[in-house]
Amino acid sequence: MPQLILIRHGQSQWNLENRFTGWWDVDVTDKGAAEAWAAGELMKEKGIAPDTCFTSVQTRAIKTLNLALEAMGRLWLPVTKDWHLNERHYGGLTGLDKAETAARHGEDQVKIWRRSFDTPPPPLEAGSPYDLSRDPRYAGIAIPATESLKDTIARVLPYYDSAIAPQLRDGRTVLISAHGNSLRALVKHLSGISDADITGLEIPTGQPIVYDLNDDLTARERYYLSER
Numbered sequence: 001m002p003q004l005i006l007i008r009h010g011q012s013q014w015n016l017e018n019r020f021t022g023w024w025d026v027d028v029t030d031k032g033a034a035e036a037w038a039a040g041e042l043m044k045e046k047g048i049a050p051d052t053c054f055t056s057v058q059t060r061a062i063k064t065l066n067l068a069l070e071a072m073g074r075l076w077l078p079v080t081k082d083w084h085l086n087e088r089h090y091g092g093l094t095g096l097d098k099a100e101t102a103a104r105h106g107e108d109q110v111k112i113w114r115r116s117f118d119t120p121p122p123p124l125e126a127g128s129p130y131d132l133s134r135d136p137r138y139a140g141i142a143i144p145a146t147e148s149l150k151d152t153i154a155r156v157l158p159y160y161d162s163a164i165a166p167q168l169r170d171g172r173t174v175l176i177s178a179h180g181n182s183l184r185a186l187v188k189h190l191s192g193i194s195d196a197d198i199t200g201l202e203i204p205t206g207q208p209i210v211y212d213l214n215d216d217l218t219a220r221e222r223y224y225l226s227e228r
C-alpha cells in the first residue's frame, strides 16, 4: 500500500511575527525546530519509514525535513528539492503584517487574499525589497509576481504527477516537507475537496499528515499521525 506523509514546516519567524511570507526565505524559530524534531520522533515511534523525500527550495521546509530525518535516524535518505513545492507567492503583500493589513483593507478583503480559491493578492511591484529575480536558486525560472491557490495548484499538481506519483507507484513511502498552501493544493487533489470547501482547510505546522493510498493513488485514508 503506497503511503504519503505530508508535513508543513515548523513555526517560521514570520509565522511568529504574523507577516505574509510566501516565497520570502525565512528560517524556523526555536519552537519551529522543536516541532520538526518532535515530528521526526513521532514518525519513528509510529513506524513510519519513508524511502524518499521531497521539499521546496525554502529554508523553513528544508530545515524541517532535515531535523525530522535526523530525529528518525534517516538523514541518509534521498531528498529532491524543487521550487514547485514552494509556498504560494504572496505578491505585494509579502513582508506586510497580517493584522495591520486587515486594519487597513478590512478583514473581508484580507480573507479573500488569504483563502479565496482564485483571487490572487496584488502583484509584487518592481523594485520591491522582496524581489527574488537575482536569487540564484531561481535562475531560469519565471518567478510569479503573485499567486492564488488556483495558480499554486497549477504548478504543484503537474510536479506531483511527474516526479512524486511515480515513486509512490513503485511502492515507495514518500515524505514531503512543504508549506501551508502547497500542501493545501495536494490535500485538495488527493481528498477531492471542492474549490469552495478548501477555504476552510488549515494545515498546522509540524504535524505529519498520513495518506494511505490505493494502488491507483486514490486516497484510502487521511489522518494526523498524532491521532493514531
Ligand SMILES: O=C(O)[C@@H](CO)OP(=O)(O)O
Residues within 6 Å of the ligand: 015, 019, 020, 021, 022, 023, 087, 088, 090, 114, 180, 181
Ligand atoms: O504567509 C504565508 O506565506 C502563509 C503561510 O504562513 O500564510 P497564510 O496562512 O495567509 O496562507
